[in-house]
Amino acid sequence: MSAQLQHVSVLLTEAVDALAIKPEGIYVDGTFGRGGHSRAVLARLGAGGRLIAFDRDPAAIAAGQAIADPRLELVHAPFSEFAVVLDRLGVSAVDGVLLDLGVSSPQLDDASRGMSFRFDAPLDMRMDTSRGRTVAEWLAEASVAEITEVIRDYGEERFAYAIAKAIAAARTGGAIATTGQLAAIVEKAVRTREPGQHPATRSFQALRIFINQELEELTTVLPDCVARLSEGGRLVVISFHSLEDRIVKRFLRDEARPPQLPSRLPVRAADLPPPRLQLVGKAQRPGEAEVAANPRARSAVMRVAERCGVAA
Numbered sequence: 001m002s003a004q005l006q007h008v009s010v011l012l013t014e015a016v017d018a019l020a021i022k023p024e025g026i027y028v029d030g031t032f033g034r035g036g037h038s039r040a041v042l043a044r045l046g047a048g049g050r051l052i053a054f055d056r057d058p059a060a061i062a063a064g065q066a067i068a069d070p071r072l073e074l075v076h077a078p079f080s081e082f083a084v085v086l087d088r089l090g091v092s093a094v095d096g097v098l099l100d101l102g103v104s105s106p107q108l109d110d111a112s113r114g115m116s117f118r119f120d121a122p123l124d125m126r127m128d129t130s131r132g133r134t135v136a137e138w139l140a141e142a143s144v145a146e147i148t149e150v151i152r153d154y155g156e157e158r159f160a161y162a163i164a165k166a167i168a169a170a171r172t173g174g175a176i177a178t179t180g181q182l183a184a185i186v187e188k189a190v191r192t193r194e195p196g197q198h199p200a201t202r203s204f205q206a207l208r209i210f211i212n213q214e215l216e217e218l219t220t221v222l223p224d225c226v227a228r229l230s231e232g233g234r235l236v237v238i239s240f241h242s243l244e245d246r247i248v249k250r251f252l253r254d255e256a257r258p259p260q261l262p263s264r265l266p267v268r269a270a271d272l273p274p275p276r277l278q279l280v281g282k283a284q285r286p287g288e289a290e291v292a293a294n295p296r297a298r299s300a301v302m303r304v305a306e307r308c309g310v311a312a
């Protein structure tokens with residue numbers, strides 16, 4: 001791997017500590033990336049432990065082949081297939097799940113992935129390059145209303161409609177095939193610049209989240225993780241933007257809330273199912289030293305919860 005295409009794991013020690021690893025346990029790393037967290041989990045597992053690591057990016061799975069460890073099972077699949085994959089592997093319960101969401105540095109820094117406006121490259125943005133539509137393909141067909149909705153909802157971009165109209169106007173003259181073309185179109189349509197931020201930042205983030213269905217993936221996997229955690233098992237989630245963190249925060253809060261008694265029905269609190277999770281500590285953010293060493297860590301937020309007693 002070239003020095004440029006490495007990934008520095010965020011909250012590495014904190015996340016692995018939060019998993020409270022039992023040496024003989026079964027763990028899932030839902031986002032293998034370049035395996036920084038996975039290696040640290042393996043280092044704490046005993047000979048009988050097991051780690052199942054997912055990544056939807058074939059390049060991540062290929063990089064992981066370098067780890068020759070019989071305790072590690074690498075799975076090329078989106079983590080929304082968590083339950084199906086665990087069934088296929090004959091695993092009914094696990095002792096911990098880690099999700100380190102979003103994209104890896106190699107995905108952002110490899111120009112050919114088309115995720116960044118820093119390079120001029122084919123407009124792709126898929127994490128899983130083996131399937132699905134590229135952003136260029138989607139932009140060729142989407143309506144102005146659809147493009148507006150994506151850029152507004154996933155990029156929280158004020159100028160979403162102006163950008164969508166500019167995209168629709170530009171494509172009449174030929175396909176928008178490269179990151180450079182898209183960045184130039186967005187730059188002209190955005191009327192007020194945010195200090196220290198490229199005008200295309202929000203639009204690129206929005207299109208990446210949309211094309212990879214990142215929020216749907218997260219919404220699908222969270223309940224499946226809880227359903228498969230053994231008693232005392234930990235769920236550790238690191239998010240990188242407010243849309244993801246909001247989903248994680250609300251999900252954990254709702255799962256940890258004591259059941260609400262219906263006011264007019266004759267139901268006793270003891271008859272209601274207990275909460276499935278309890279929160280472990282508060283949301284944790286990287287310290288100044290970590291952010292100084294790895295600026296991509298600056299927006300990270302880690303939340304941890306533990307599975308409560310599992311009913312027999």
Ligand SMILES: C[S@@+](CC[C@H](N)C(=O)[O-])C[C@H]1O[C@@H](n2cnc3c(N)ncnc32)[C@H](O)[C@@H]1O
Pocket residue numbers: 007008009010030031032033034035036037038054055056057060077078079080100101102103104105127217218
């Ligand atoms: C932030 S990186 C993880 C880095 C990793 N923890 C490490 O230390 O090297 C996120 C990784 O998760 C993968 N990923 C993101 N969403 C995914 C999903 N829904 N299913 C499977 N993999 C996903 C990406 O392809 C990327 O490789």
